[in-house]
Amino acid sequence: MSADNRPSTVAAERILVLSGVTYVFLAMVLGVLFAFVVSHVANSGMKEAWTGIMAAVAIGDSTTVREQFAVIADLSAMRGRIMNSHSHIGASGLLALLLAALLPLTSLSRNTLRLLAWSVVSAVILQFAGVLCAYYFDFQAIYLADLGATILFAGVAIVLCGLLRRGEGAGDLTTYVQSRLNSPASRLLLKAGVTLLLLGMLLGSYLAWLIVSGEETQSLSAVAQSVEHLMEKDVSAAQSAIANFKFTQAKSGINAAAHSHGPVLALFMLLLALLRHRINLGERFFRLFSIAFATLSFALPLWIFLAINFWFNFRFFANYTGVLLACLTLVVIYGAARSKAENNDAAGEEA
Amino acid sequence: MEKIQLRLVITGLLLILLGFLYGMIHTIAVDHAPRLQLREDYKVAFTQAADKGFDNRTSKSTMNNIESVNARTIEYQRAIGAHTHAIYLGLMITILGLVLNFALANSPYKFHIMGALGAGAAIYPLGLALQASGMILAGEVMALLGSVAVIGCIGLIVLKLLTNNDAEQ
Numbered sequence: 001m002s003a004d005n006r007p008s009t010v011a012a013e014r015i016l017v018l019s020g021v022t023y024v025f026l027a028m029v030l031g032v033l034f035a036f037v038v039s040h041v042a043n044s045g046m047k048e049a050w051t052g053i054m055a056a057v058a059i060g061d062s063t064t065v066r067e068q069f070a071v072i073a074d075l076s077a078m079r080g081r082i083m084n085s086h087s088h089i090g091a092s093g094l095l096a097l098l099l100a101a102l103l104p105l106t107s108l109s110r111n112t113l114r115l116l117a118w119s120v121v122s123a124v125i126l127q128f129a130g131v132l133c134a135y136y137f138d139f140q141a142i143y144l145a146d147l148g149a150t151i152l153f154a155g156v157a158i159v160l161c162g163l164l165r166r167g168e169g170a171g172d173l174t175t176y177v178q179s180r181l182n183s184p185a186s187r188l189l190l191k192a193g194v195t196l197l198l199l200g201m202l203l204g205s206y207l208a209w210l211i212v213s214g215e216e217t218q219s220l221s222a223v224a225q226s227v228e229h230l231m232e233k234d235v236s237a238a239q240s241a242i243a244n245f246k247f248t249q250a251k252s253g254i255n256a257a258a259h260s261h262g263p264v265l266a267l268f269m270l271l272l273a274l275l276r277h278r279i280n281l282g283e284r285f286f287r288l289f290s291i292a293f294a295t296l297s298f299a300l301p302l303w304i305f306l307a308i309n310f311w312f313n314f315r316f317f318a319n320y321t322g323v324l325l326a327c328l329t330l331v332v333i334y335g336a337a338r339s340k341a342e343n344n345d346a347a348g349e350e351a
Numbered sequence: 352m353e354k355i356q357l358r359l360v361i362t363g364l365l366l367i368l369l370g371f372l373y374g375m376i377h378t379i380a381v382d383h384a385p386r387l388q389l390r391e392d393y394k395v396a397f398t399q400a401a402d403k404g405f406d407n408r409t410s411k412s413t414m415n416n417i418e419s420v421n422a423r424t425i426e427y428q429r430a431i432g433a434h435t436h437a438i439y440l441g442l443m444i445t446i447l448g449l450v451l452n453f454a455l456a457n458s459p460y461k462f463h464i465m466g467a468l469g470a471g472a473a474i475y476p477l478g479l480a481l482q483a484s485g486m487i488l489a490g491e492v493m494a495l496l497g498s499v500a501v502i503g504c505i506g507l508i509v510l511k512l513l514t515n516n517d518a519e520q
Contacts, residue, residue, distance in 0.1 A: 053397055062401040069394035076390055087435075094442055095367070101449065102360070146378065153371045160364040163357065173353045177453050190450060191512050197443065198505045205498055212491065216428075220421040223393070227413055231405045263439060270446045 009103040012113035016100035017278045018336045019121045023093030024268055025333060026128075028326035030086040034079075035319045042079040046072050047246040054238040057230055081135035085128055088145075090264060092124040092152060097271040099159050100278070104176060106162030116158055123151035179277075185287040186273040192294035193269035200262025200301065207255050219248035251308050258305035265297035265325070272332065279335035289331060296325050355465055356448050362469045363445030366476070370437030373480065377430050389427070392420045429483035429490070437476035440501070444472045447508070454512050464504045471500025 049068040056064035099120060103113060130145030181187055210216075222245035229238035272279070272290075281289065303318035396416035403409045447454075447468065455461040475497030481490030 057397055057401045060401050060404060062398050065398050065401045066394065069390065069397070073390050073394075091435075091438060091442075095438075098442055098445060102445070105357075105360075146375065149371060149375060153368060153375075156364060156367055156371070160361065160368070163361055163364070166357075173356055173449070174452060177449055181450065181453055190454070191509075194447075194454070194505065194512055195509050198502070198509050201498070201502050201505060205502065208494070208498070216425065217421075220424060223421065224414060224417050227400070227410070227417060230400070231410055260435075263443070267439070267442055267446065270450070274446070274449065 009113055012117040013100045013103055013278060014339065015117040015121060016096045017275055018333070019124070020093045020096030020100060021329060021332045021336050023089050023096060023124055025326060025329040027086050027090030027093060028322060028329055030082060030089070032319065032322045032326060034082050034086055035315070035322060038079055038082050042075040043246070043250050045075045047243060050242045050246060051239045054226060054230065054242055055235055058233065058235045058238070077135055081131055085131045088131060089124065089128045092127065094264070094267050094271065095152065095156065096120050096124065097275060099155065101271060101274045102159050102163065105166070105173060106159060107166055108158070108162040112158070116155055119151050120155045123148045123155065127152065180274050183276055183283060185283065185290045186276045188287065188290050189269045189273035189294065192297070193266045193273065196262050196266035196269070196297055200259060200266060203262065203301070203305065204259045207259055215248070216252065219245060219252065222248065254304060254308040258301045258308070261304060262301040265300065269294060269297060278339050279332055280339035281331070281335040289328060293325070293328050296321050296328070300325065355462060356452055359448030359451065359465050359469050360445050362473065363441045363443070363448055366437050366441030366444065366473060370434055370441060370476065373437060374434040377434065389420055389424055392416065396420070426483050426485070429479050433476045433479035433483060436479060440472040440475060444468055454508050456515065458511055460507070464507055467500045468504040471497045471504065475501060
């Protein structure tokens with residue numbers, strides 16, 4: 001049986017595609033929010049607090065040291081929670097899309113598939129809400145995130161079991177892939193996605209080389225250097241050592257972001273290529289969409305990399321590229337929602 | 352061919368599950384907010400220095416505290432790296448497992464590429480996990496081997512995809 005003709009998977013696939021793309025969109029919105037509002041404020045606030053700590057230690061003012069560390073802890077928690085939500089909801093969105101792509105290859109029953117799809121949808125919401133509520137309301141809410149992760153784990157394990165016990169009704173892989181990649185736009189997304197994966201990994205290797213060659217340890221040793229300067233009663237040297245620590249930490253974080261955004265966007269493009277038939281947009285329009293999305297996906301990590309290594313104003317290009325990518329993802333949500341209505345009609349006609 | 356492709360897909364899903372497990376175990380065993388804990392440890396070191404001044408004993412103790420925080424920061428970074436790389440590499444090889452026959456149509460090396468890709472994707476996060484557990488050299492060697500295998504395979508797939516025309520596929 002052709003994998004695309006399995007009516008039992010259609011409903012679950014639709015739920016997972018629509019929710020997966022929505023989660024990726026939410027991740028993009030959080031990322032843009034982080035880049036525009038949180039990152040810069042948190043970094044400069046923490047740098048200022050560290051400088052204050054150096055001066056306070058020099059005069060033996062432990063109350064100010066505690067106060068400044070409280071500022072750092074608060075900014076760090078805010079930045080960490082938003083970054084955590086951004087990365088987890090993005091990864092969960094991709095996971096939901098991956099499961100949608102795999103369902104036709106399993107022989108799981110219609111009820112199992114529906115239960116699976118709704119469990120994944122609610123697990124991602126639990127995880128997302130848990131991480132954010134832990135910061136804004138009560139830290140105990142973090143256990144909601146753990147529960148969400150456990151349900152998500154179970155969802156992936158069920159699909160794995162479905163693939164291991166492929167029986168009657170499971171789709172044929174070769175036919176499945178050929179039918180999914182028969183549109184030129186899908187093939188374009190496939191080529192762009194794999195190329196971006198390669199570039200992202202090459203950038204990752206370069207960053208790994210920087211770590212192995214000592215950049216990470218040098219950055220951290222700046223804290224110890226600041227203490228040495230304080231012992232010598234040289235407060236301004238201690239402050240400049242700690243400023244260097246903050247700068248190199250921010251630099252390695254932004255470089256890591258340049259590395260991680262490429263492969264994530266690449267995986268999103270590959271999944272869109274495989275799930276093209278669940279996105280109800282005209283072929284010509286989808287081709288234009290694919291070209292625009294692929295171009296922006298290549299540009300985003302490039303701007304981030306250039307911003308921290310060459311000219312910091314490239315960050316504005318990165319921010320607006322992120323906004324455009326989020327807008328394009330809204331188009332996919334629209335297409336996935338339209339696909340729902342059309343498939344319902346088709347199911348009605350079949351009945 | 353389909354069997355081998357499915358094997359790669361299953362390896363990818365297993366890797367995702369292991370990445371999940373590693374993240375969950377790390378969260379439960381270590382802390383839900385290890386970065387905040389590290390800041391807290393810096394605070395202890397600097398507050399102690401502010402309270403007692405820098406005599407020989409305090410200086411030594413402050414430096415020891417800072418070195419210990421620095422070492423734990425690196426371990427934490429590697430653990431997070433193992434968690435995220437296992438999940439993303441798992442996602443990647445699952446997707447590539449589906450499309451590999453299409454992407455490498457007519458290539459005599461597709462079985463080798465599939466094997467190397469699966470092995471590399473599994474070895475890389477394992478290398479990072481070893482580094483997080485203090486086995487630095489073994490971890491670095493594994494991470495290097497894994498990354499070379501994965502990047503080499505993806506490079507070959509890109510080459511094949513970009514040189515093949517659509518009609519051939």
